[in-house]
Amino acid sequence: MNPDYQKPGIKYLQGEWKQDSVPAQKRLVTYSLYDLKFSCDSFFMKVSTVSKVNYGADTCMGSGHWAEYIKGTYTQKQDTLHLKGEFCTANGGYKDEKTCFRYGDYEEFFKVKQIKDSLIQFTSTSNVIPINARLVKRTNCIPKPL
Template identity: 65%
Template sequence: MQKPFRLSLFTVRLLAFILLLSAFSCHFNPDMQTPGQAYLQGEWQQDSIAGQKQLLNYSLYHLKFSCDSFVMTIHSYSKVNSGGDSCTSKGQWIEYCKGTYIQKHDTLHMKGLFCNADLTIKDEKSCFRYGDYDEYFKIRKKADSLIQFAGATNVIPINAHLIKRTSCVPKPL
């Protein structure tokens, strides 16, 4: 006659702990975009900055927010001759970023990657910045169609006006 199989009290408790831990530690990523911030949805443009004629270097931004995602175009200008660099065209160049954002209180965290013009991932052999884009902005709504993004790493804030309002239509990931 076989002896019945019995688990010790320790083993039962250990299995219960492991099951409980796995139930609370793992979750699936969402299969759809989240809605993001309704007031940001659309395209925003920075046309100029105060005193830009006196600055040696500056950048102007175009931002497009769609649900919880963004695409940013950075038009940079420089009066400084950096030599025979084939990346700048008479002191002007464009960079692109794409990624997702979250807002907590007055802080917007934009996290993504530097891209090529067709939004494919930029490789390290290309011009200027590549890899991760990670920036925090203090965001201040100045009017219904004017927002100020004050970057944590930039002295000059981005004052962008709304050029096209859109609404979030979540897409599958």
Template identity: 60%
Template sequence: MQGSGQAYLQGEWLQDTSALQKRLVTYSLYNLKFTCDSFFVGMQSYTSVNHGDDSCVVNGRWAEYAKGVYEQKNDTIHLKGLFSNANGSYKVPNGCFRSGVYEEFFKVSKLTDSTLRFSPTSSVIPFNTHLVKRYTCNPKPL
């Protein structure tokens, strides 16, 4: 059976933009979905750098997706899965951007019932998210 995950995470969380991010050369905005012990993340990236004739970056924007399972220890969640397409299907290792294993660690702070702060271990810039939709975990057979 699928694990139940963390009750407070169940749902869809959208990153709030900040003035700091808009001053960066390149930044990403996260859309995180947690269902039971599974996750799906969409990363919308933006850059002001001119990449020339690049069919992967359109008007300084591109998107990447990943899905997998997560676990929490103390205040840190570990996301581990694979890069995927927008529809959740496995992304083959060719084409634009990253493919294969996706792995990220976030320190999570609960600010309110509908606001979380994620601090990625791969970055020094934390970001806040707000709850878009609450989910209820109904574990399914694997």
């Protein structure tokens, strides 16, 4: 049976987090910046990518700038954060396979290190560039009905 309400999630993550830059950003051919929002046991993530290389149709690539969105739920065991969800539209709606870029399921594991109360480092198990995210807005979990 599914629960009637969201789970409370992890307190120190609750809120909106933003990555402003990546190390050696100006020398990279392609890089991504992350905006993350944690609300109770759910997350919403915007991945803004910048590329000096045209990988495909310019209607999707936006002259080297594009964004992808992901929503889902998360869990944390010790220092490992597990995000599981699906690619979606900017407003959280269903994204079908006819749209640009990735669609369908998303799953990622991150090593999480809280640097300060307002700075967290997420290190993906599939990427060498860490995400140093600063706290933009702290929120409290108010569980919503499912």
